[in-house]
Amino acid sequence: MSLDESAEPQAGDAEILVTVENFESIDLDAALDGVDTVEGYTIFSPLFQAATDADARGEHGTGYAYRLLATLAGFCFRVQDPATIFGPMVQNSVVRTTTASDVSTEQNQVLAKVAHSLSHPALRARVADVVWYNDRKQWRMAEVAVEAYCEVIEKRLSGVYRNSYLEEDWVDQHLLDFIERALHILAGTGKRSRIPARVKACVHELYSRAKGHSHFVSFIRIARLAQSYDLTTWETIAEDAERLASSLDDDAYPMAVKGLWDLAADAQGKRNNLEAQRRCKDASIEQTLRMRDQVHSPMAKASWTLDVIGELRAIGGHRDRIKALRLELVELQDQALDELACFIVPMDLSEERKGTVELFEGLTLPDIFYQLAAWWRPVPIADLRATALRSRDEFLFSSMSNSYIDRKGRVSASSPSDGHASEEPDEEWFKAQWLRELDLRRHIAVASAIEPALRTTTQRFPIEERHFPPIVAASPFVPQGHAEVFALGFARLFQGDYCSAAFLLIPQLENSIRYVMTNAGKESSKIKPDLLEEDRSLSGLLQNMRPEMDEVFGADLVNEIELLFHHKGGPNLRHQLAHGKLTIGDCYHHSAIYGCWLIYWLTCKPLLRNWKQHIAPLIEAAAH
Known part of the structure; x- marks a missing residue:
């Protein structure tokens, strides 16, 4: 789908066939006069302006040709994403601009006829590449694209063209994109083992220029690329990378220097020179420690220290150093807690609480027990997914990774x-x-x-465990022999003793899930290698029997259970309680209260259909 004609940037209409005659009417040299850059986005604007000028003169065919070339030049160039080499210039949740797959077969054939005649090599490379991308039978266009990419590189390195941002003679990532794409095309046409001399010369010049000017980020990329196409050897890379890394002064960016040592270590490993590989890995770790020394936040220092420990463990033989670093890590994590801060988002729920109180003040006890379970449904996964994608489009931080810090300052989980x-x-x-x-x-x-309902209920009725046997005895969620535990837990929940409720109810969840699944014909145990049988834990059920759980409980509810009781980045109630990490404060947190209530809901839900006929009279009798 194309971006609407009224939107910006407007880059042409994919439904209009631009003919060979239209292309013959353009003056590309005049349109790109003064353009001495090769990045597609720098070519887009003058071409689009030429299209606008042609339209103003009434030369609409010429305008179509300029506009189509602008569209092709404006594609996002994603060389390292083989699935989508050419992406749209603009894209959001509603619309996007044209991309390569929108070019029709007829238009592709026209472009194949005119690509070789385009004077600017970057534009010629883009058009020929798009033609071959859409039609792999156009092998001549593959040759045109490869030759044009080489011409772009040669003229950039010789100074005919310049980088659109940098004045220095850098071997930048755009140049490496061009040569990598040329090599991809050769591989795609079956010429991986017969790479032309011109392409080899470009690779070697980029390699030599990056090494000679200490462009270490570019050197790392071109070195790995060259080796993957057998245009250099691991021995050469090992020597050059180690020599370059050793020659840099202390002001060099340590993360980039680390990349050089990692490259050298990989190369030495390929040569089976284990001693040299270990030396390079040790030097790489020193750069990680330099990164740690350059930050001031204890939390950031702790993160780098943890990385160093992991790297040392991967190498092996650094037990004493790891022991010392772990002591430093504990101290840094303790200091990091001082950096954590709470923030408050005011939220007025007084009207909602008032409505809950008014509702529960007029209900009988059986109706209270019913209403506390009947009002809720799990949030559909489809709704959660749509909300997440909408947040990604609207809020930058939603798309970033996250780390979760525990109360000791340690990174306990990440996303x-x-x-x-x-x-x-x-x-x-x-x-x-x-x-x-x-x-x-x-x-x-x-x-x-939940809390207003529980509080209102206990103000009206002296809730005790004697009120819950009618529910727990009839519920298929409560295994035999566990009814009294559930009843006591629910009583403590209503009484506001959330600590007792949590320690009574949360451990019951896993066993009850297994009980329900067994009764539904889904065997939840496993046979170990020693032929002994044991029940699966909640994590085992979620990992190995997720389809069966979804079938029995519904995917939306299983998702709620996982994210509340099991997922490491969340409250993780089941594991926190099982391992003795749930504090008294945690028990009064809304997640724990909600977890206890959810177990109440799971217990009551199967009974709601026949509540008034069978359950309510028994509760009423127990209340007197």
């Missing part, structure tokens, strides 16, 4: 970034977004509905 903005994010990214969304929903639910 990934969303990757490429045009792709579907990783499932773990979605879960990180859902955690925030569901945490807010839980807070509102506890503050506006």
Whole structure:
């Protein structure tokens, strides 16, 4: 789909066939007069302006040709993403500009006829590349694109063209994009082992220029690229990378220098020179420590220290150094706690609480027990996914990775970034977004509905465990022999003793899930290698029997259970309690209250359909 004609930037109409005659009517040299850059986005504007001028003169065919060339030049060039080499110039959740796949077959054939005649090599390379990208039978266009990419590199290195941002003679990433794409095309046409001399010369010149000018980031990339196409050897890379890394002074950016030592270590490893590989890895770790020394935040220092420990463990043989670093890590993590701060978002839920109180003040006890379970439904995963994607488009920080710090200042969990903005994010990214969304929903639910309902109930009725046997005895969620534990836990929940409720109810969840699944014909145990059988834990169920759990409980509810009781980035109630980490304060947090209430909901939900006929009379009798 193309961006609407009224939107900016307007880059042409994919439905209009631009003919060979239209292209013959343009004056490309005049349109690009004074343009001495080769990046596509710098060519877009003058071409688009030429199209506008042609339209003003009434030369619409010429305007179409200029506009199509501008569109092709404006594609995002994603060389390191083989699935989508050419991306749209503008894209959001509603519309996007044209991309290579929008070029029709007929238009592609026209472009194949005119590509070789385009005077500017960067534009010629782009047009020929798009033609071959859309039609792999156009092997001549592949040759034109490769030759044009080489011409661009040669003229950039000789000073005919310049970088659009940098004045220095840098081997920048744009040049490396051009040569990498040329090599990709050769590989795609079956010429990986027969690379032309001109391409080899460009690779070697880029390698030599990056090494000679200490452009270490570019050197790392061109070195790995050259080796992957057998245009240099690991021995050469090892020597050059180590020599370059050793020649840099202490002011050099340590993360880039680390990349050089890592490259040298990889190269030495390929040569099976283990002693040299270890030496290079040790030098790489020293650059990580330099990164640590350049930051002031204890939290950042702790992060770099943790990275160093991991690198030393991977090498092996550094037990004493790791021991010393771990002591430093504990101290830094303790200092990092001073950097953490709370912030408050005012939220007025007085009207919602008032409505809950008014509702529960007029209900009988059986109706209270019913209403406390009947009002809720799990949030659909589709709604959570849509909200997460909308937040990604609207808020920058939603797309970034996250780290979760425990009360000791340690990184206890992390979530990934969303990757490429045009792709579907990783499932773990979605879960990180859902955690925030569901945490807010839980807070509102506890503050506006659950706590006011519990408090109002205990003000009207002396709630004790004797009120709950009718529920727990009939519920298919409560295994035999556990009814009294559930009843006592629910009584403590209503009484406001959330600590007792949490320690009574949360441990019951896992066993009850297994009980329900077994009764539904889904065997939840496992046979170990020694032929002994044991029940699966909650994590084992979620990992190995997720489809069966979704079938029995519903995918939306299983998602809620995972993110509340199991997921490391969330409250993780089941594990926190099982390992003795749940404090008295944690028990009174809205997540724990919500977790206890959710177990109440799971217990009552199967009974709601026949509540008035079978459950309510028994509760009424127990209340007297």
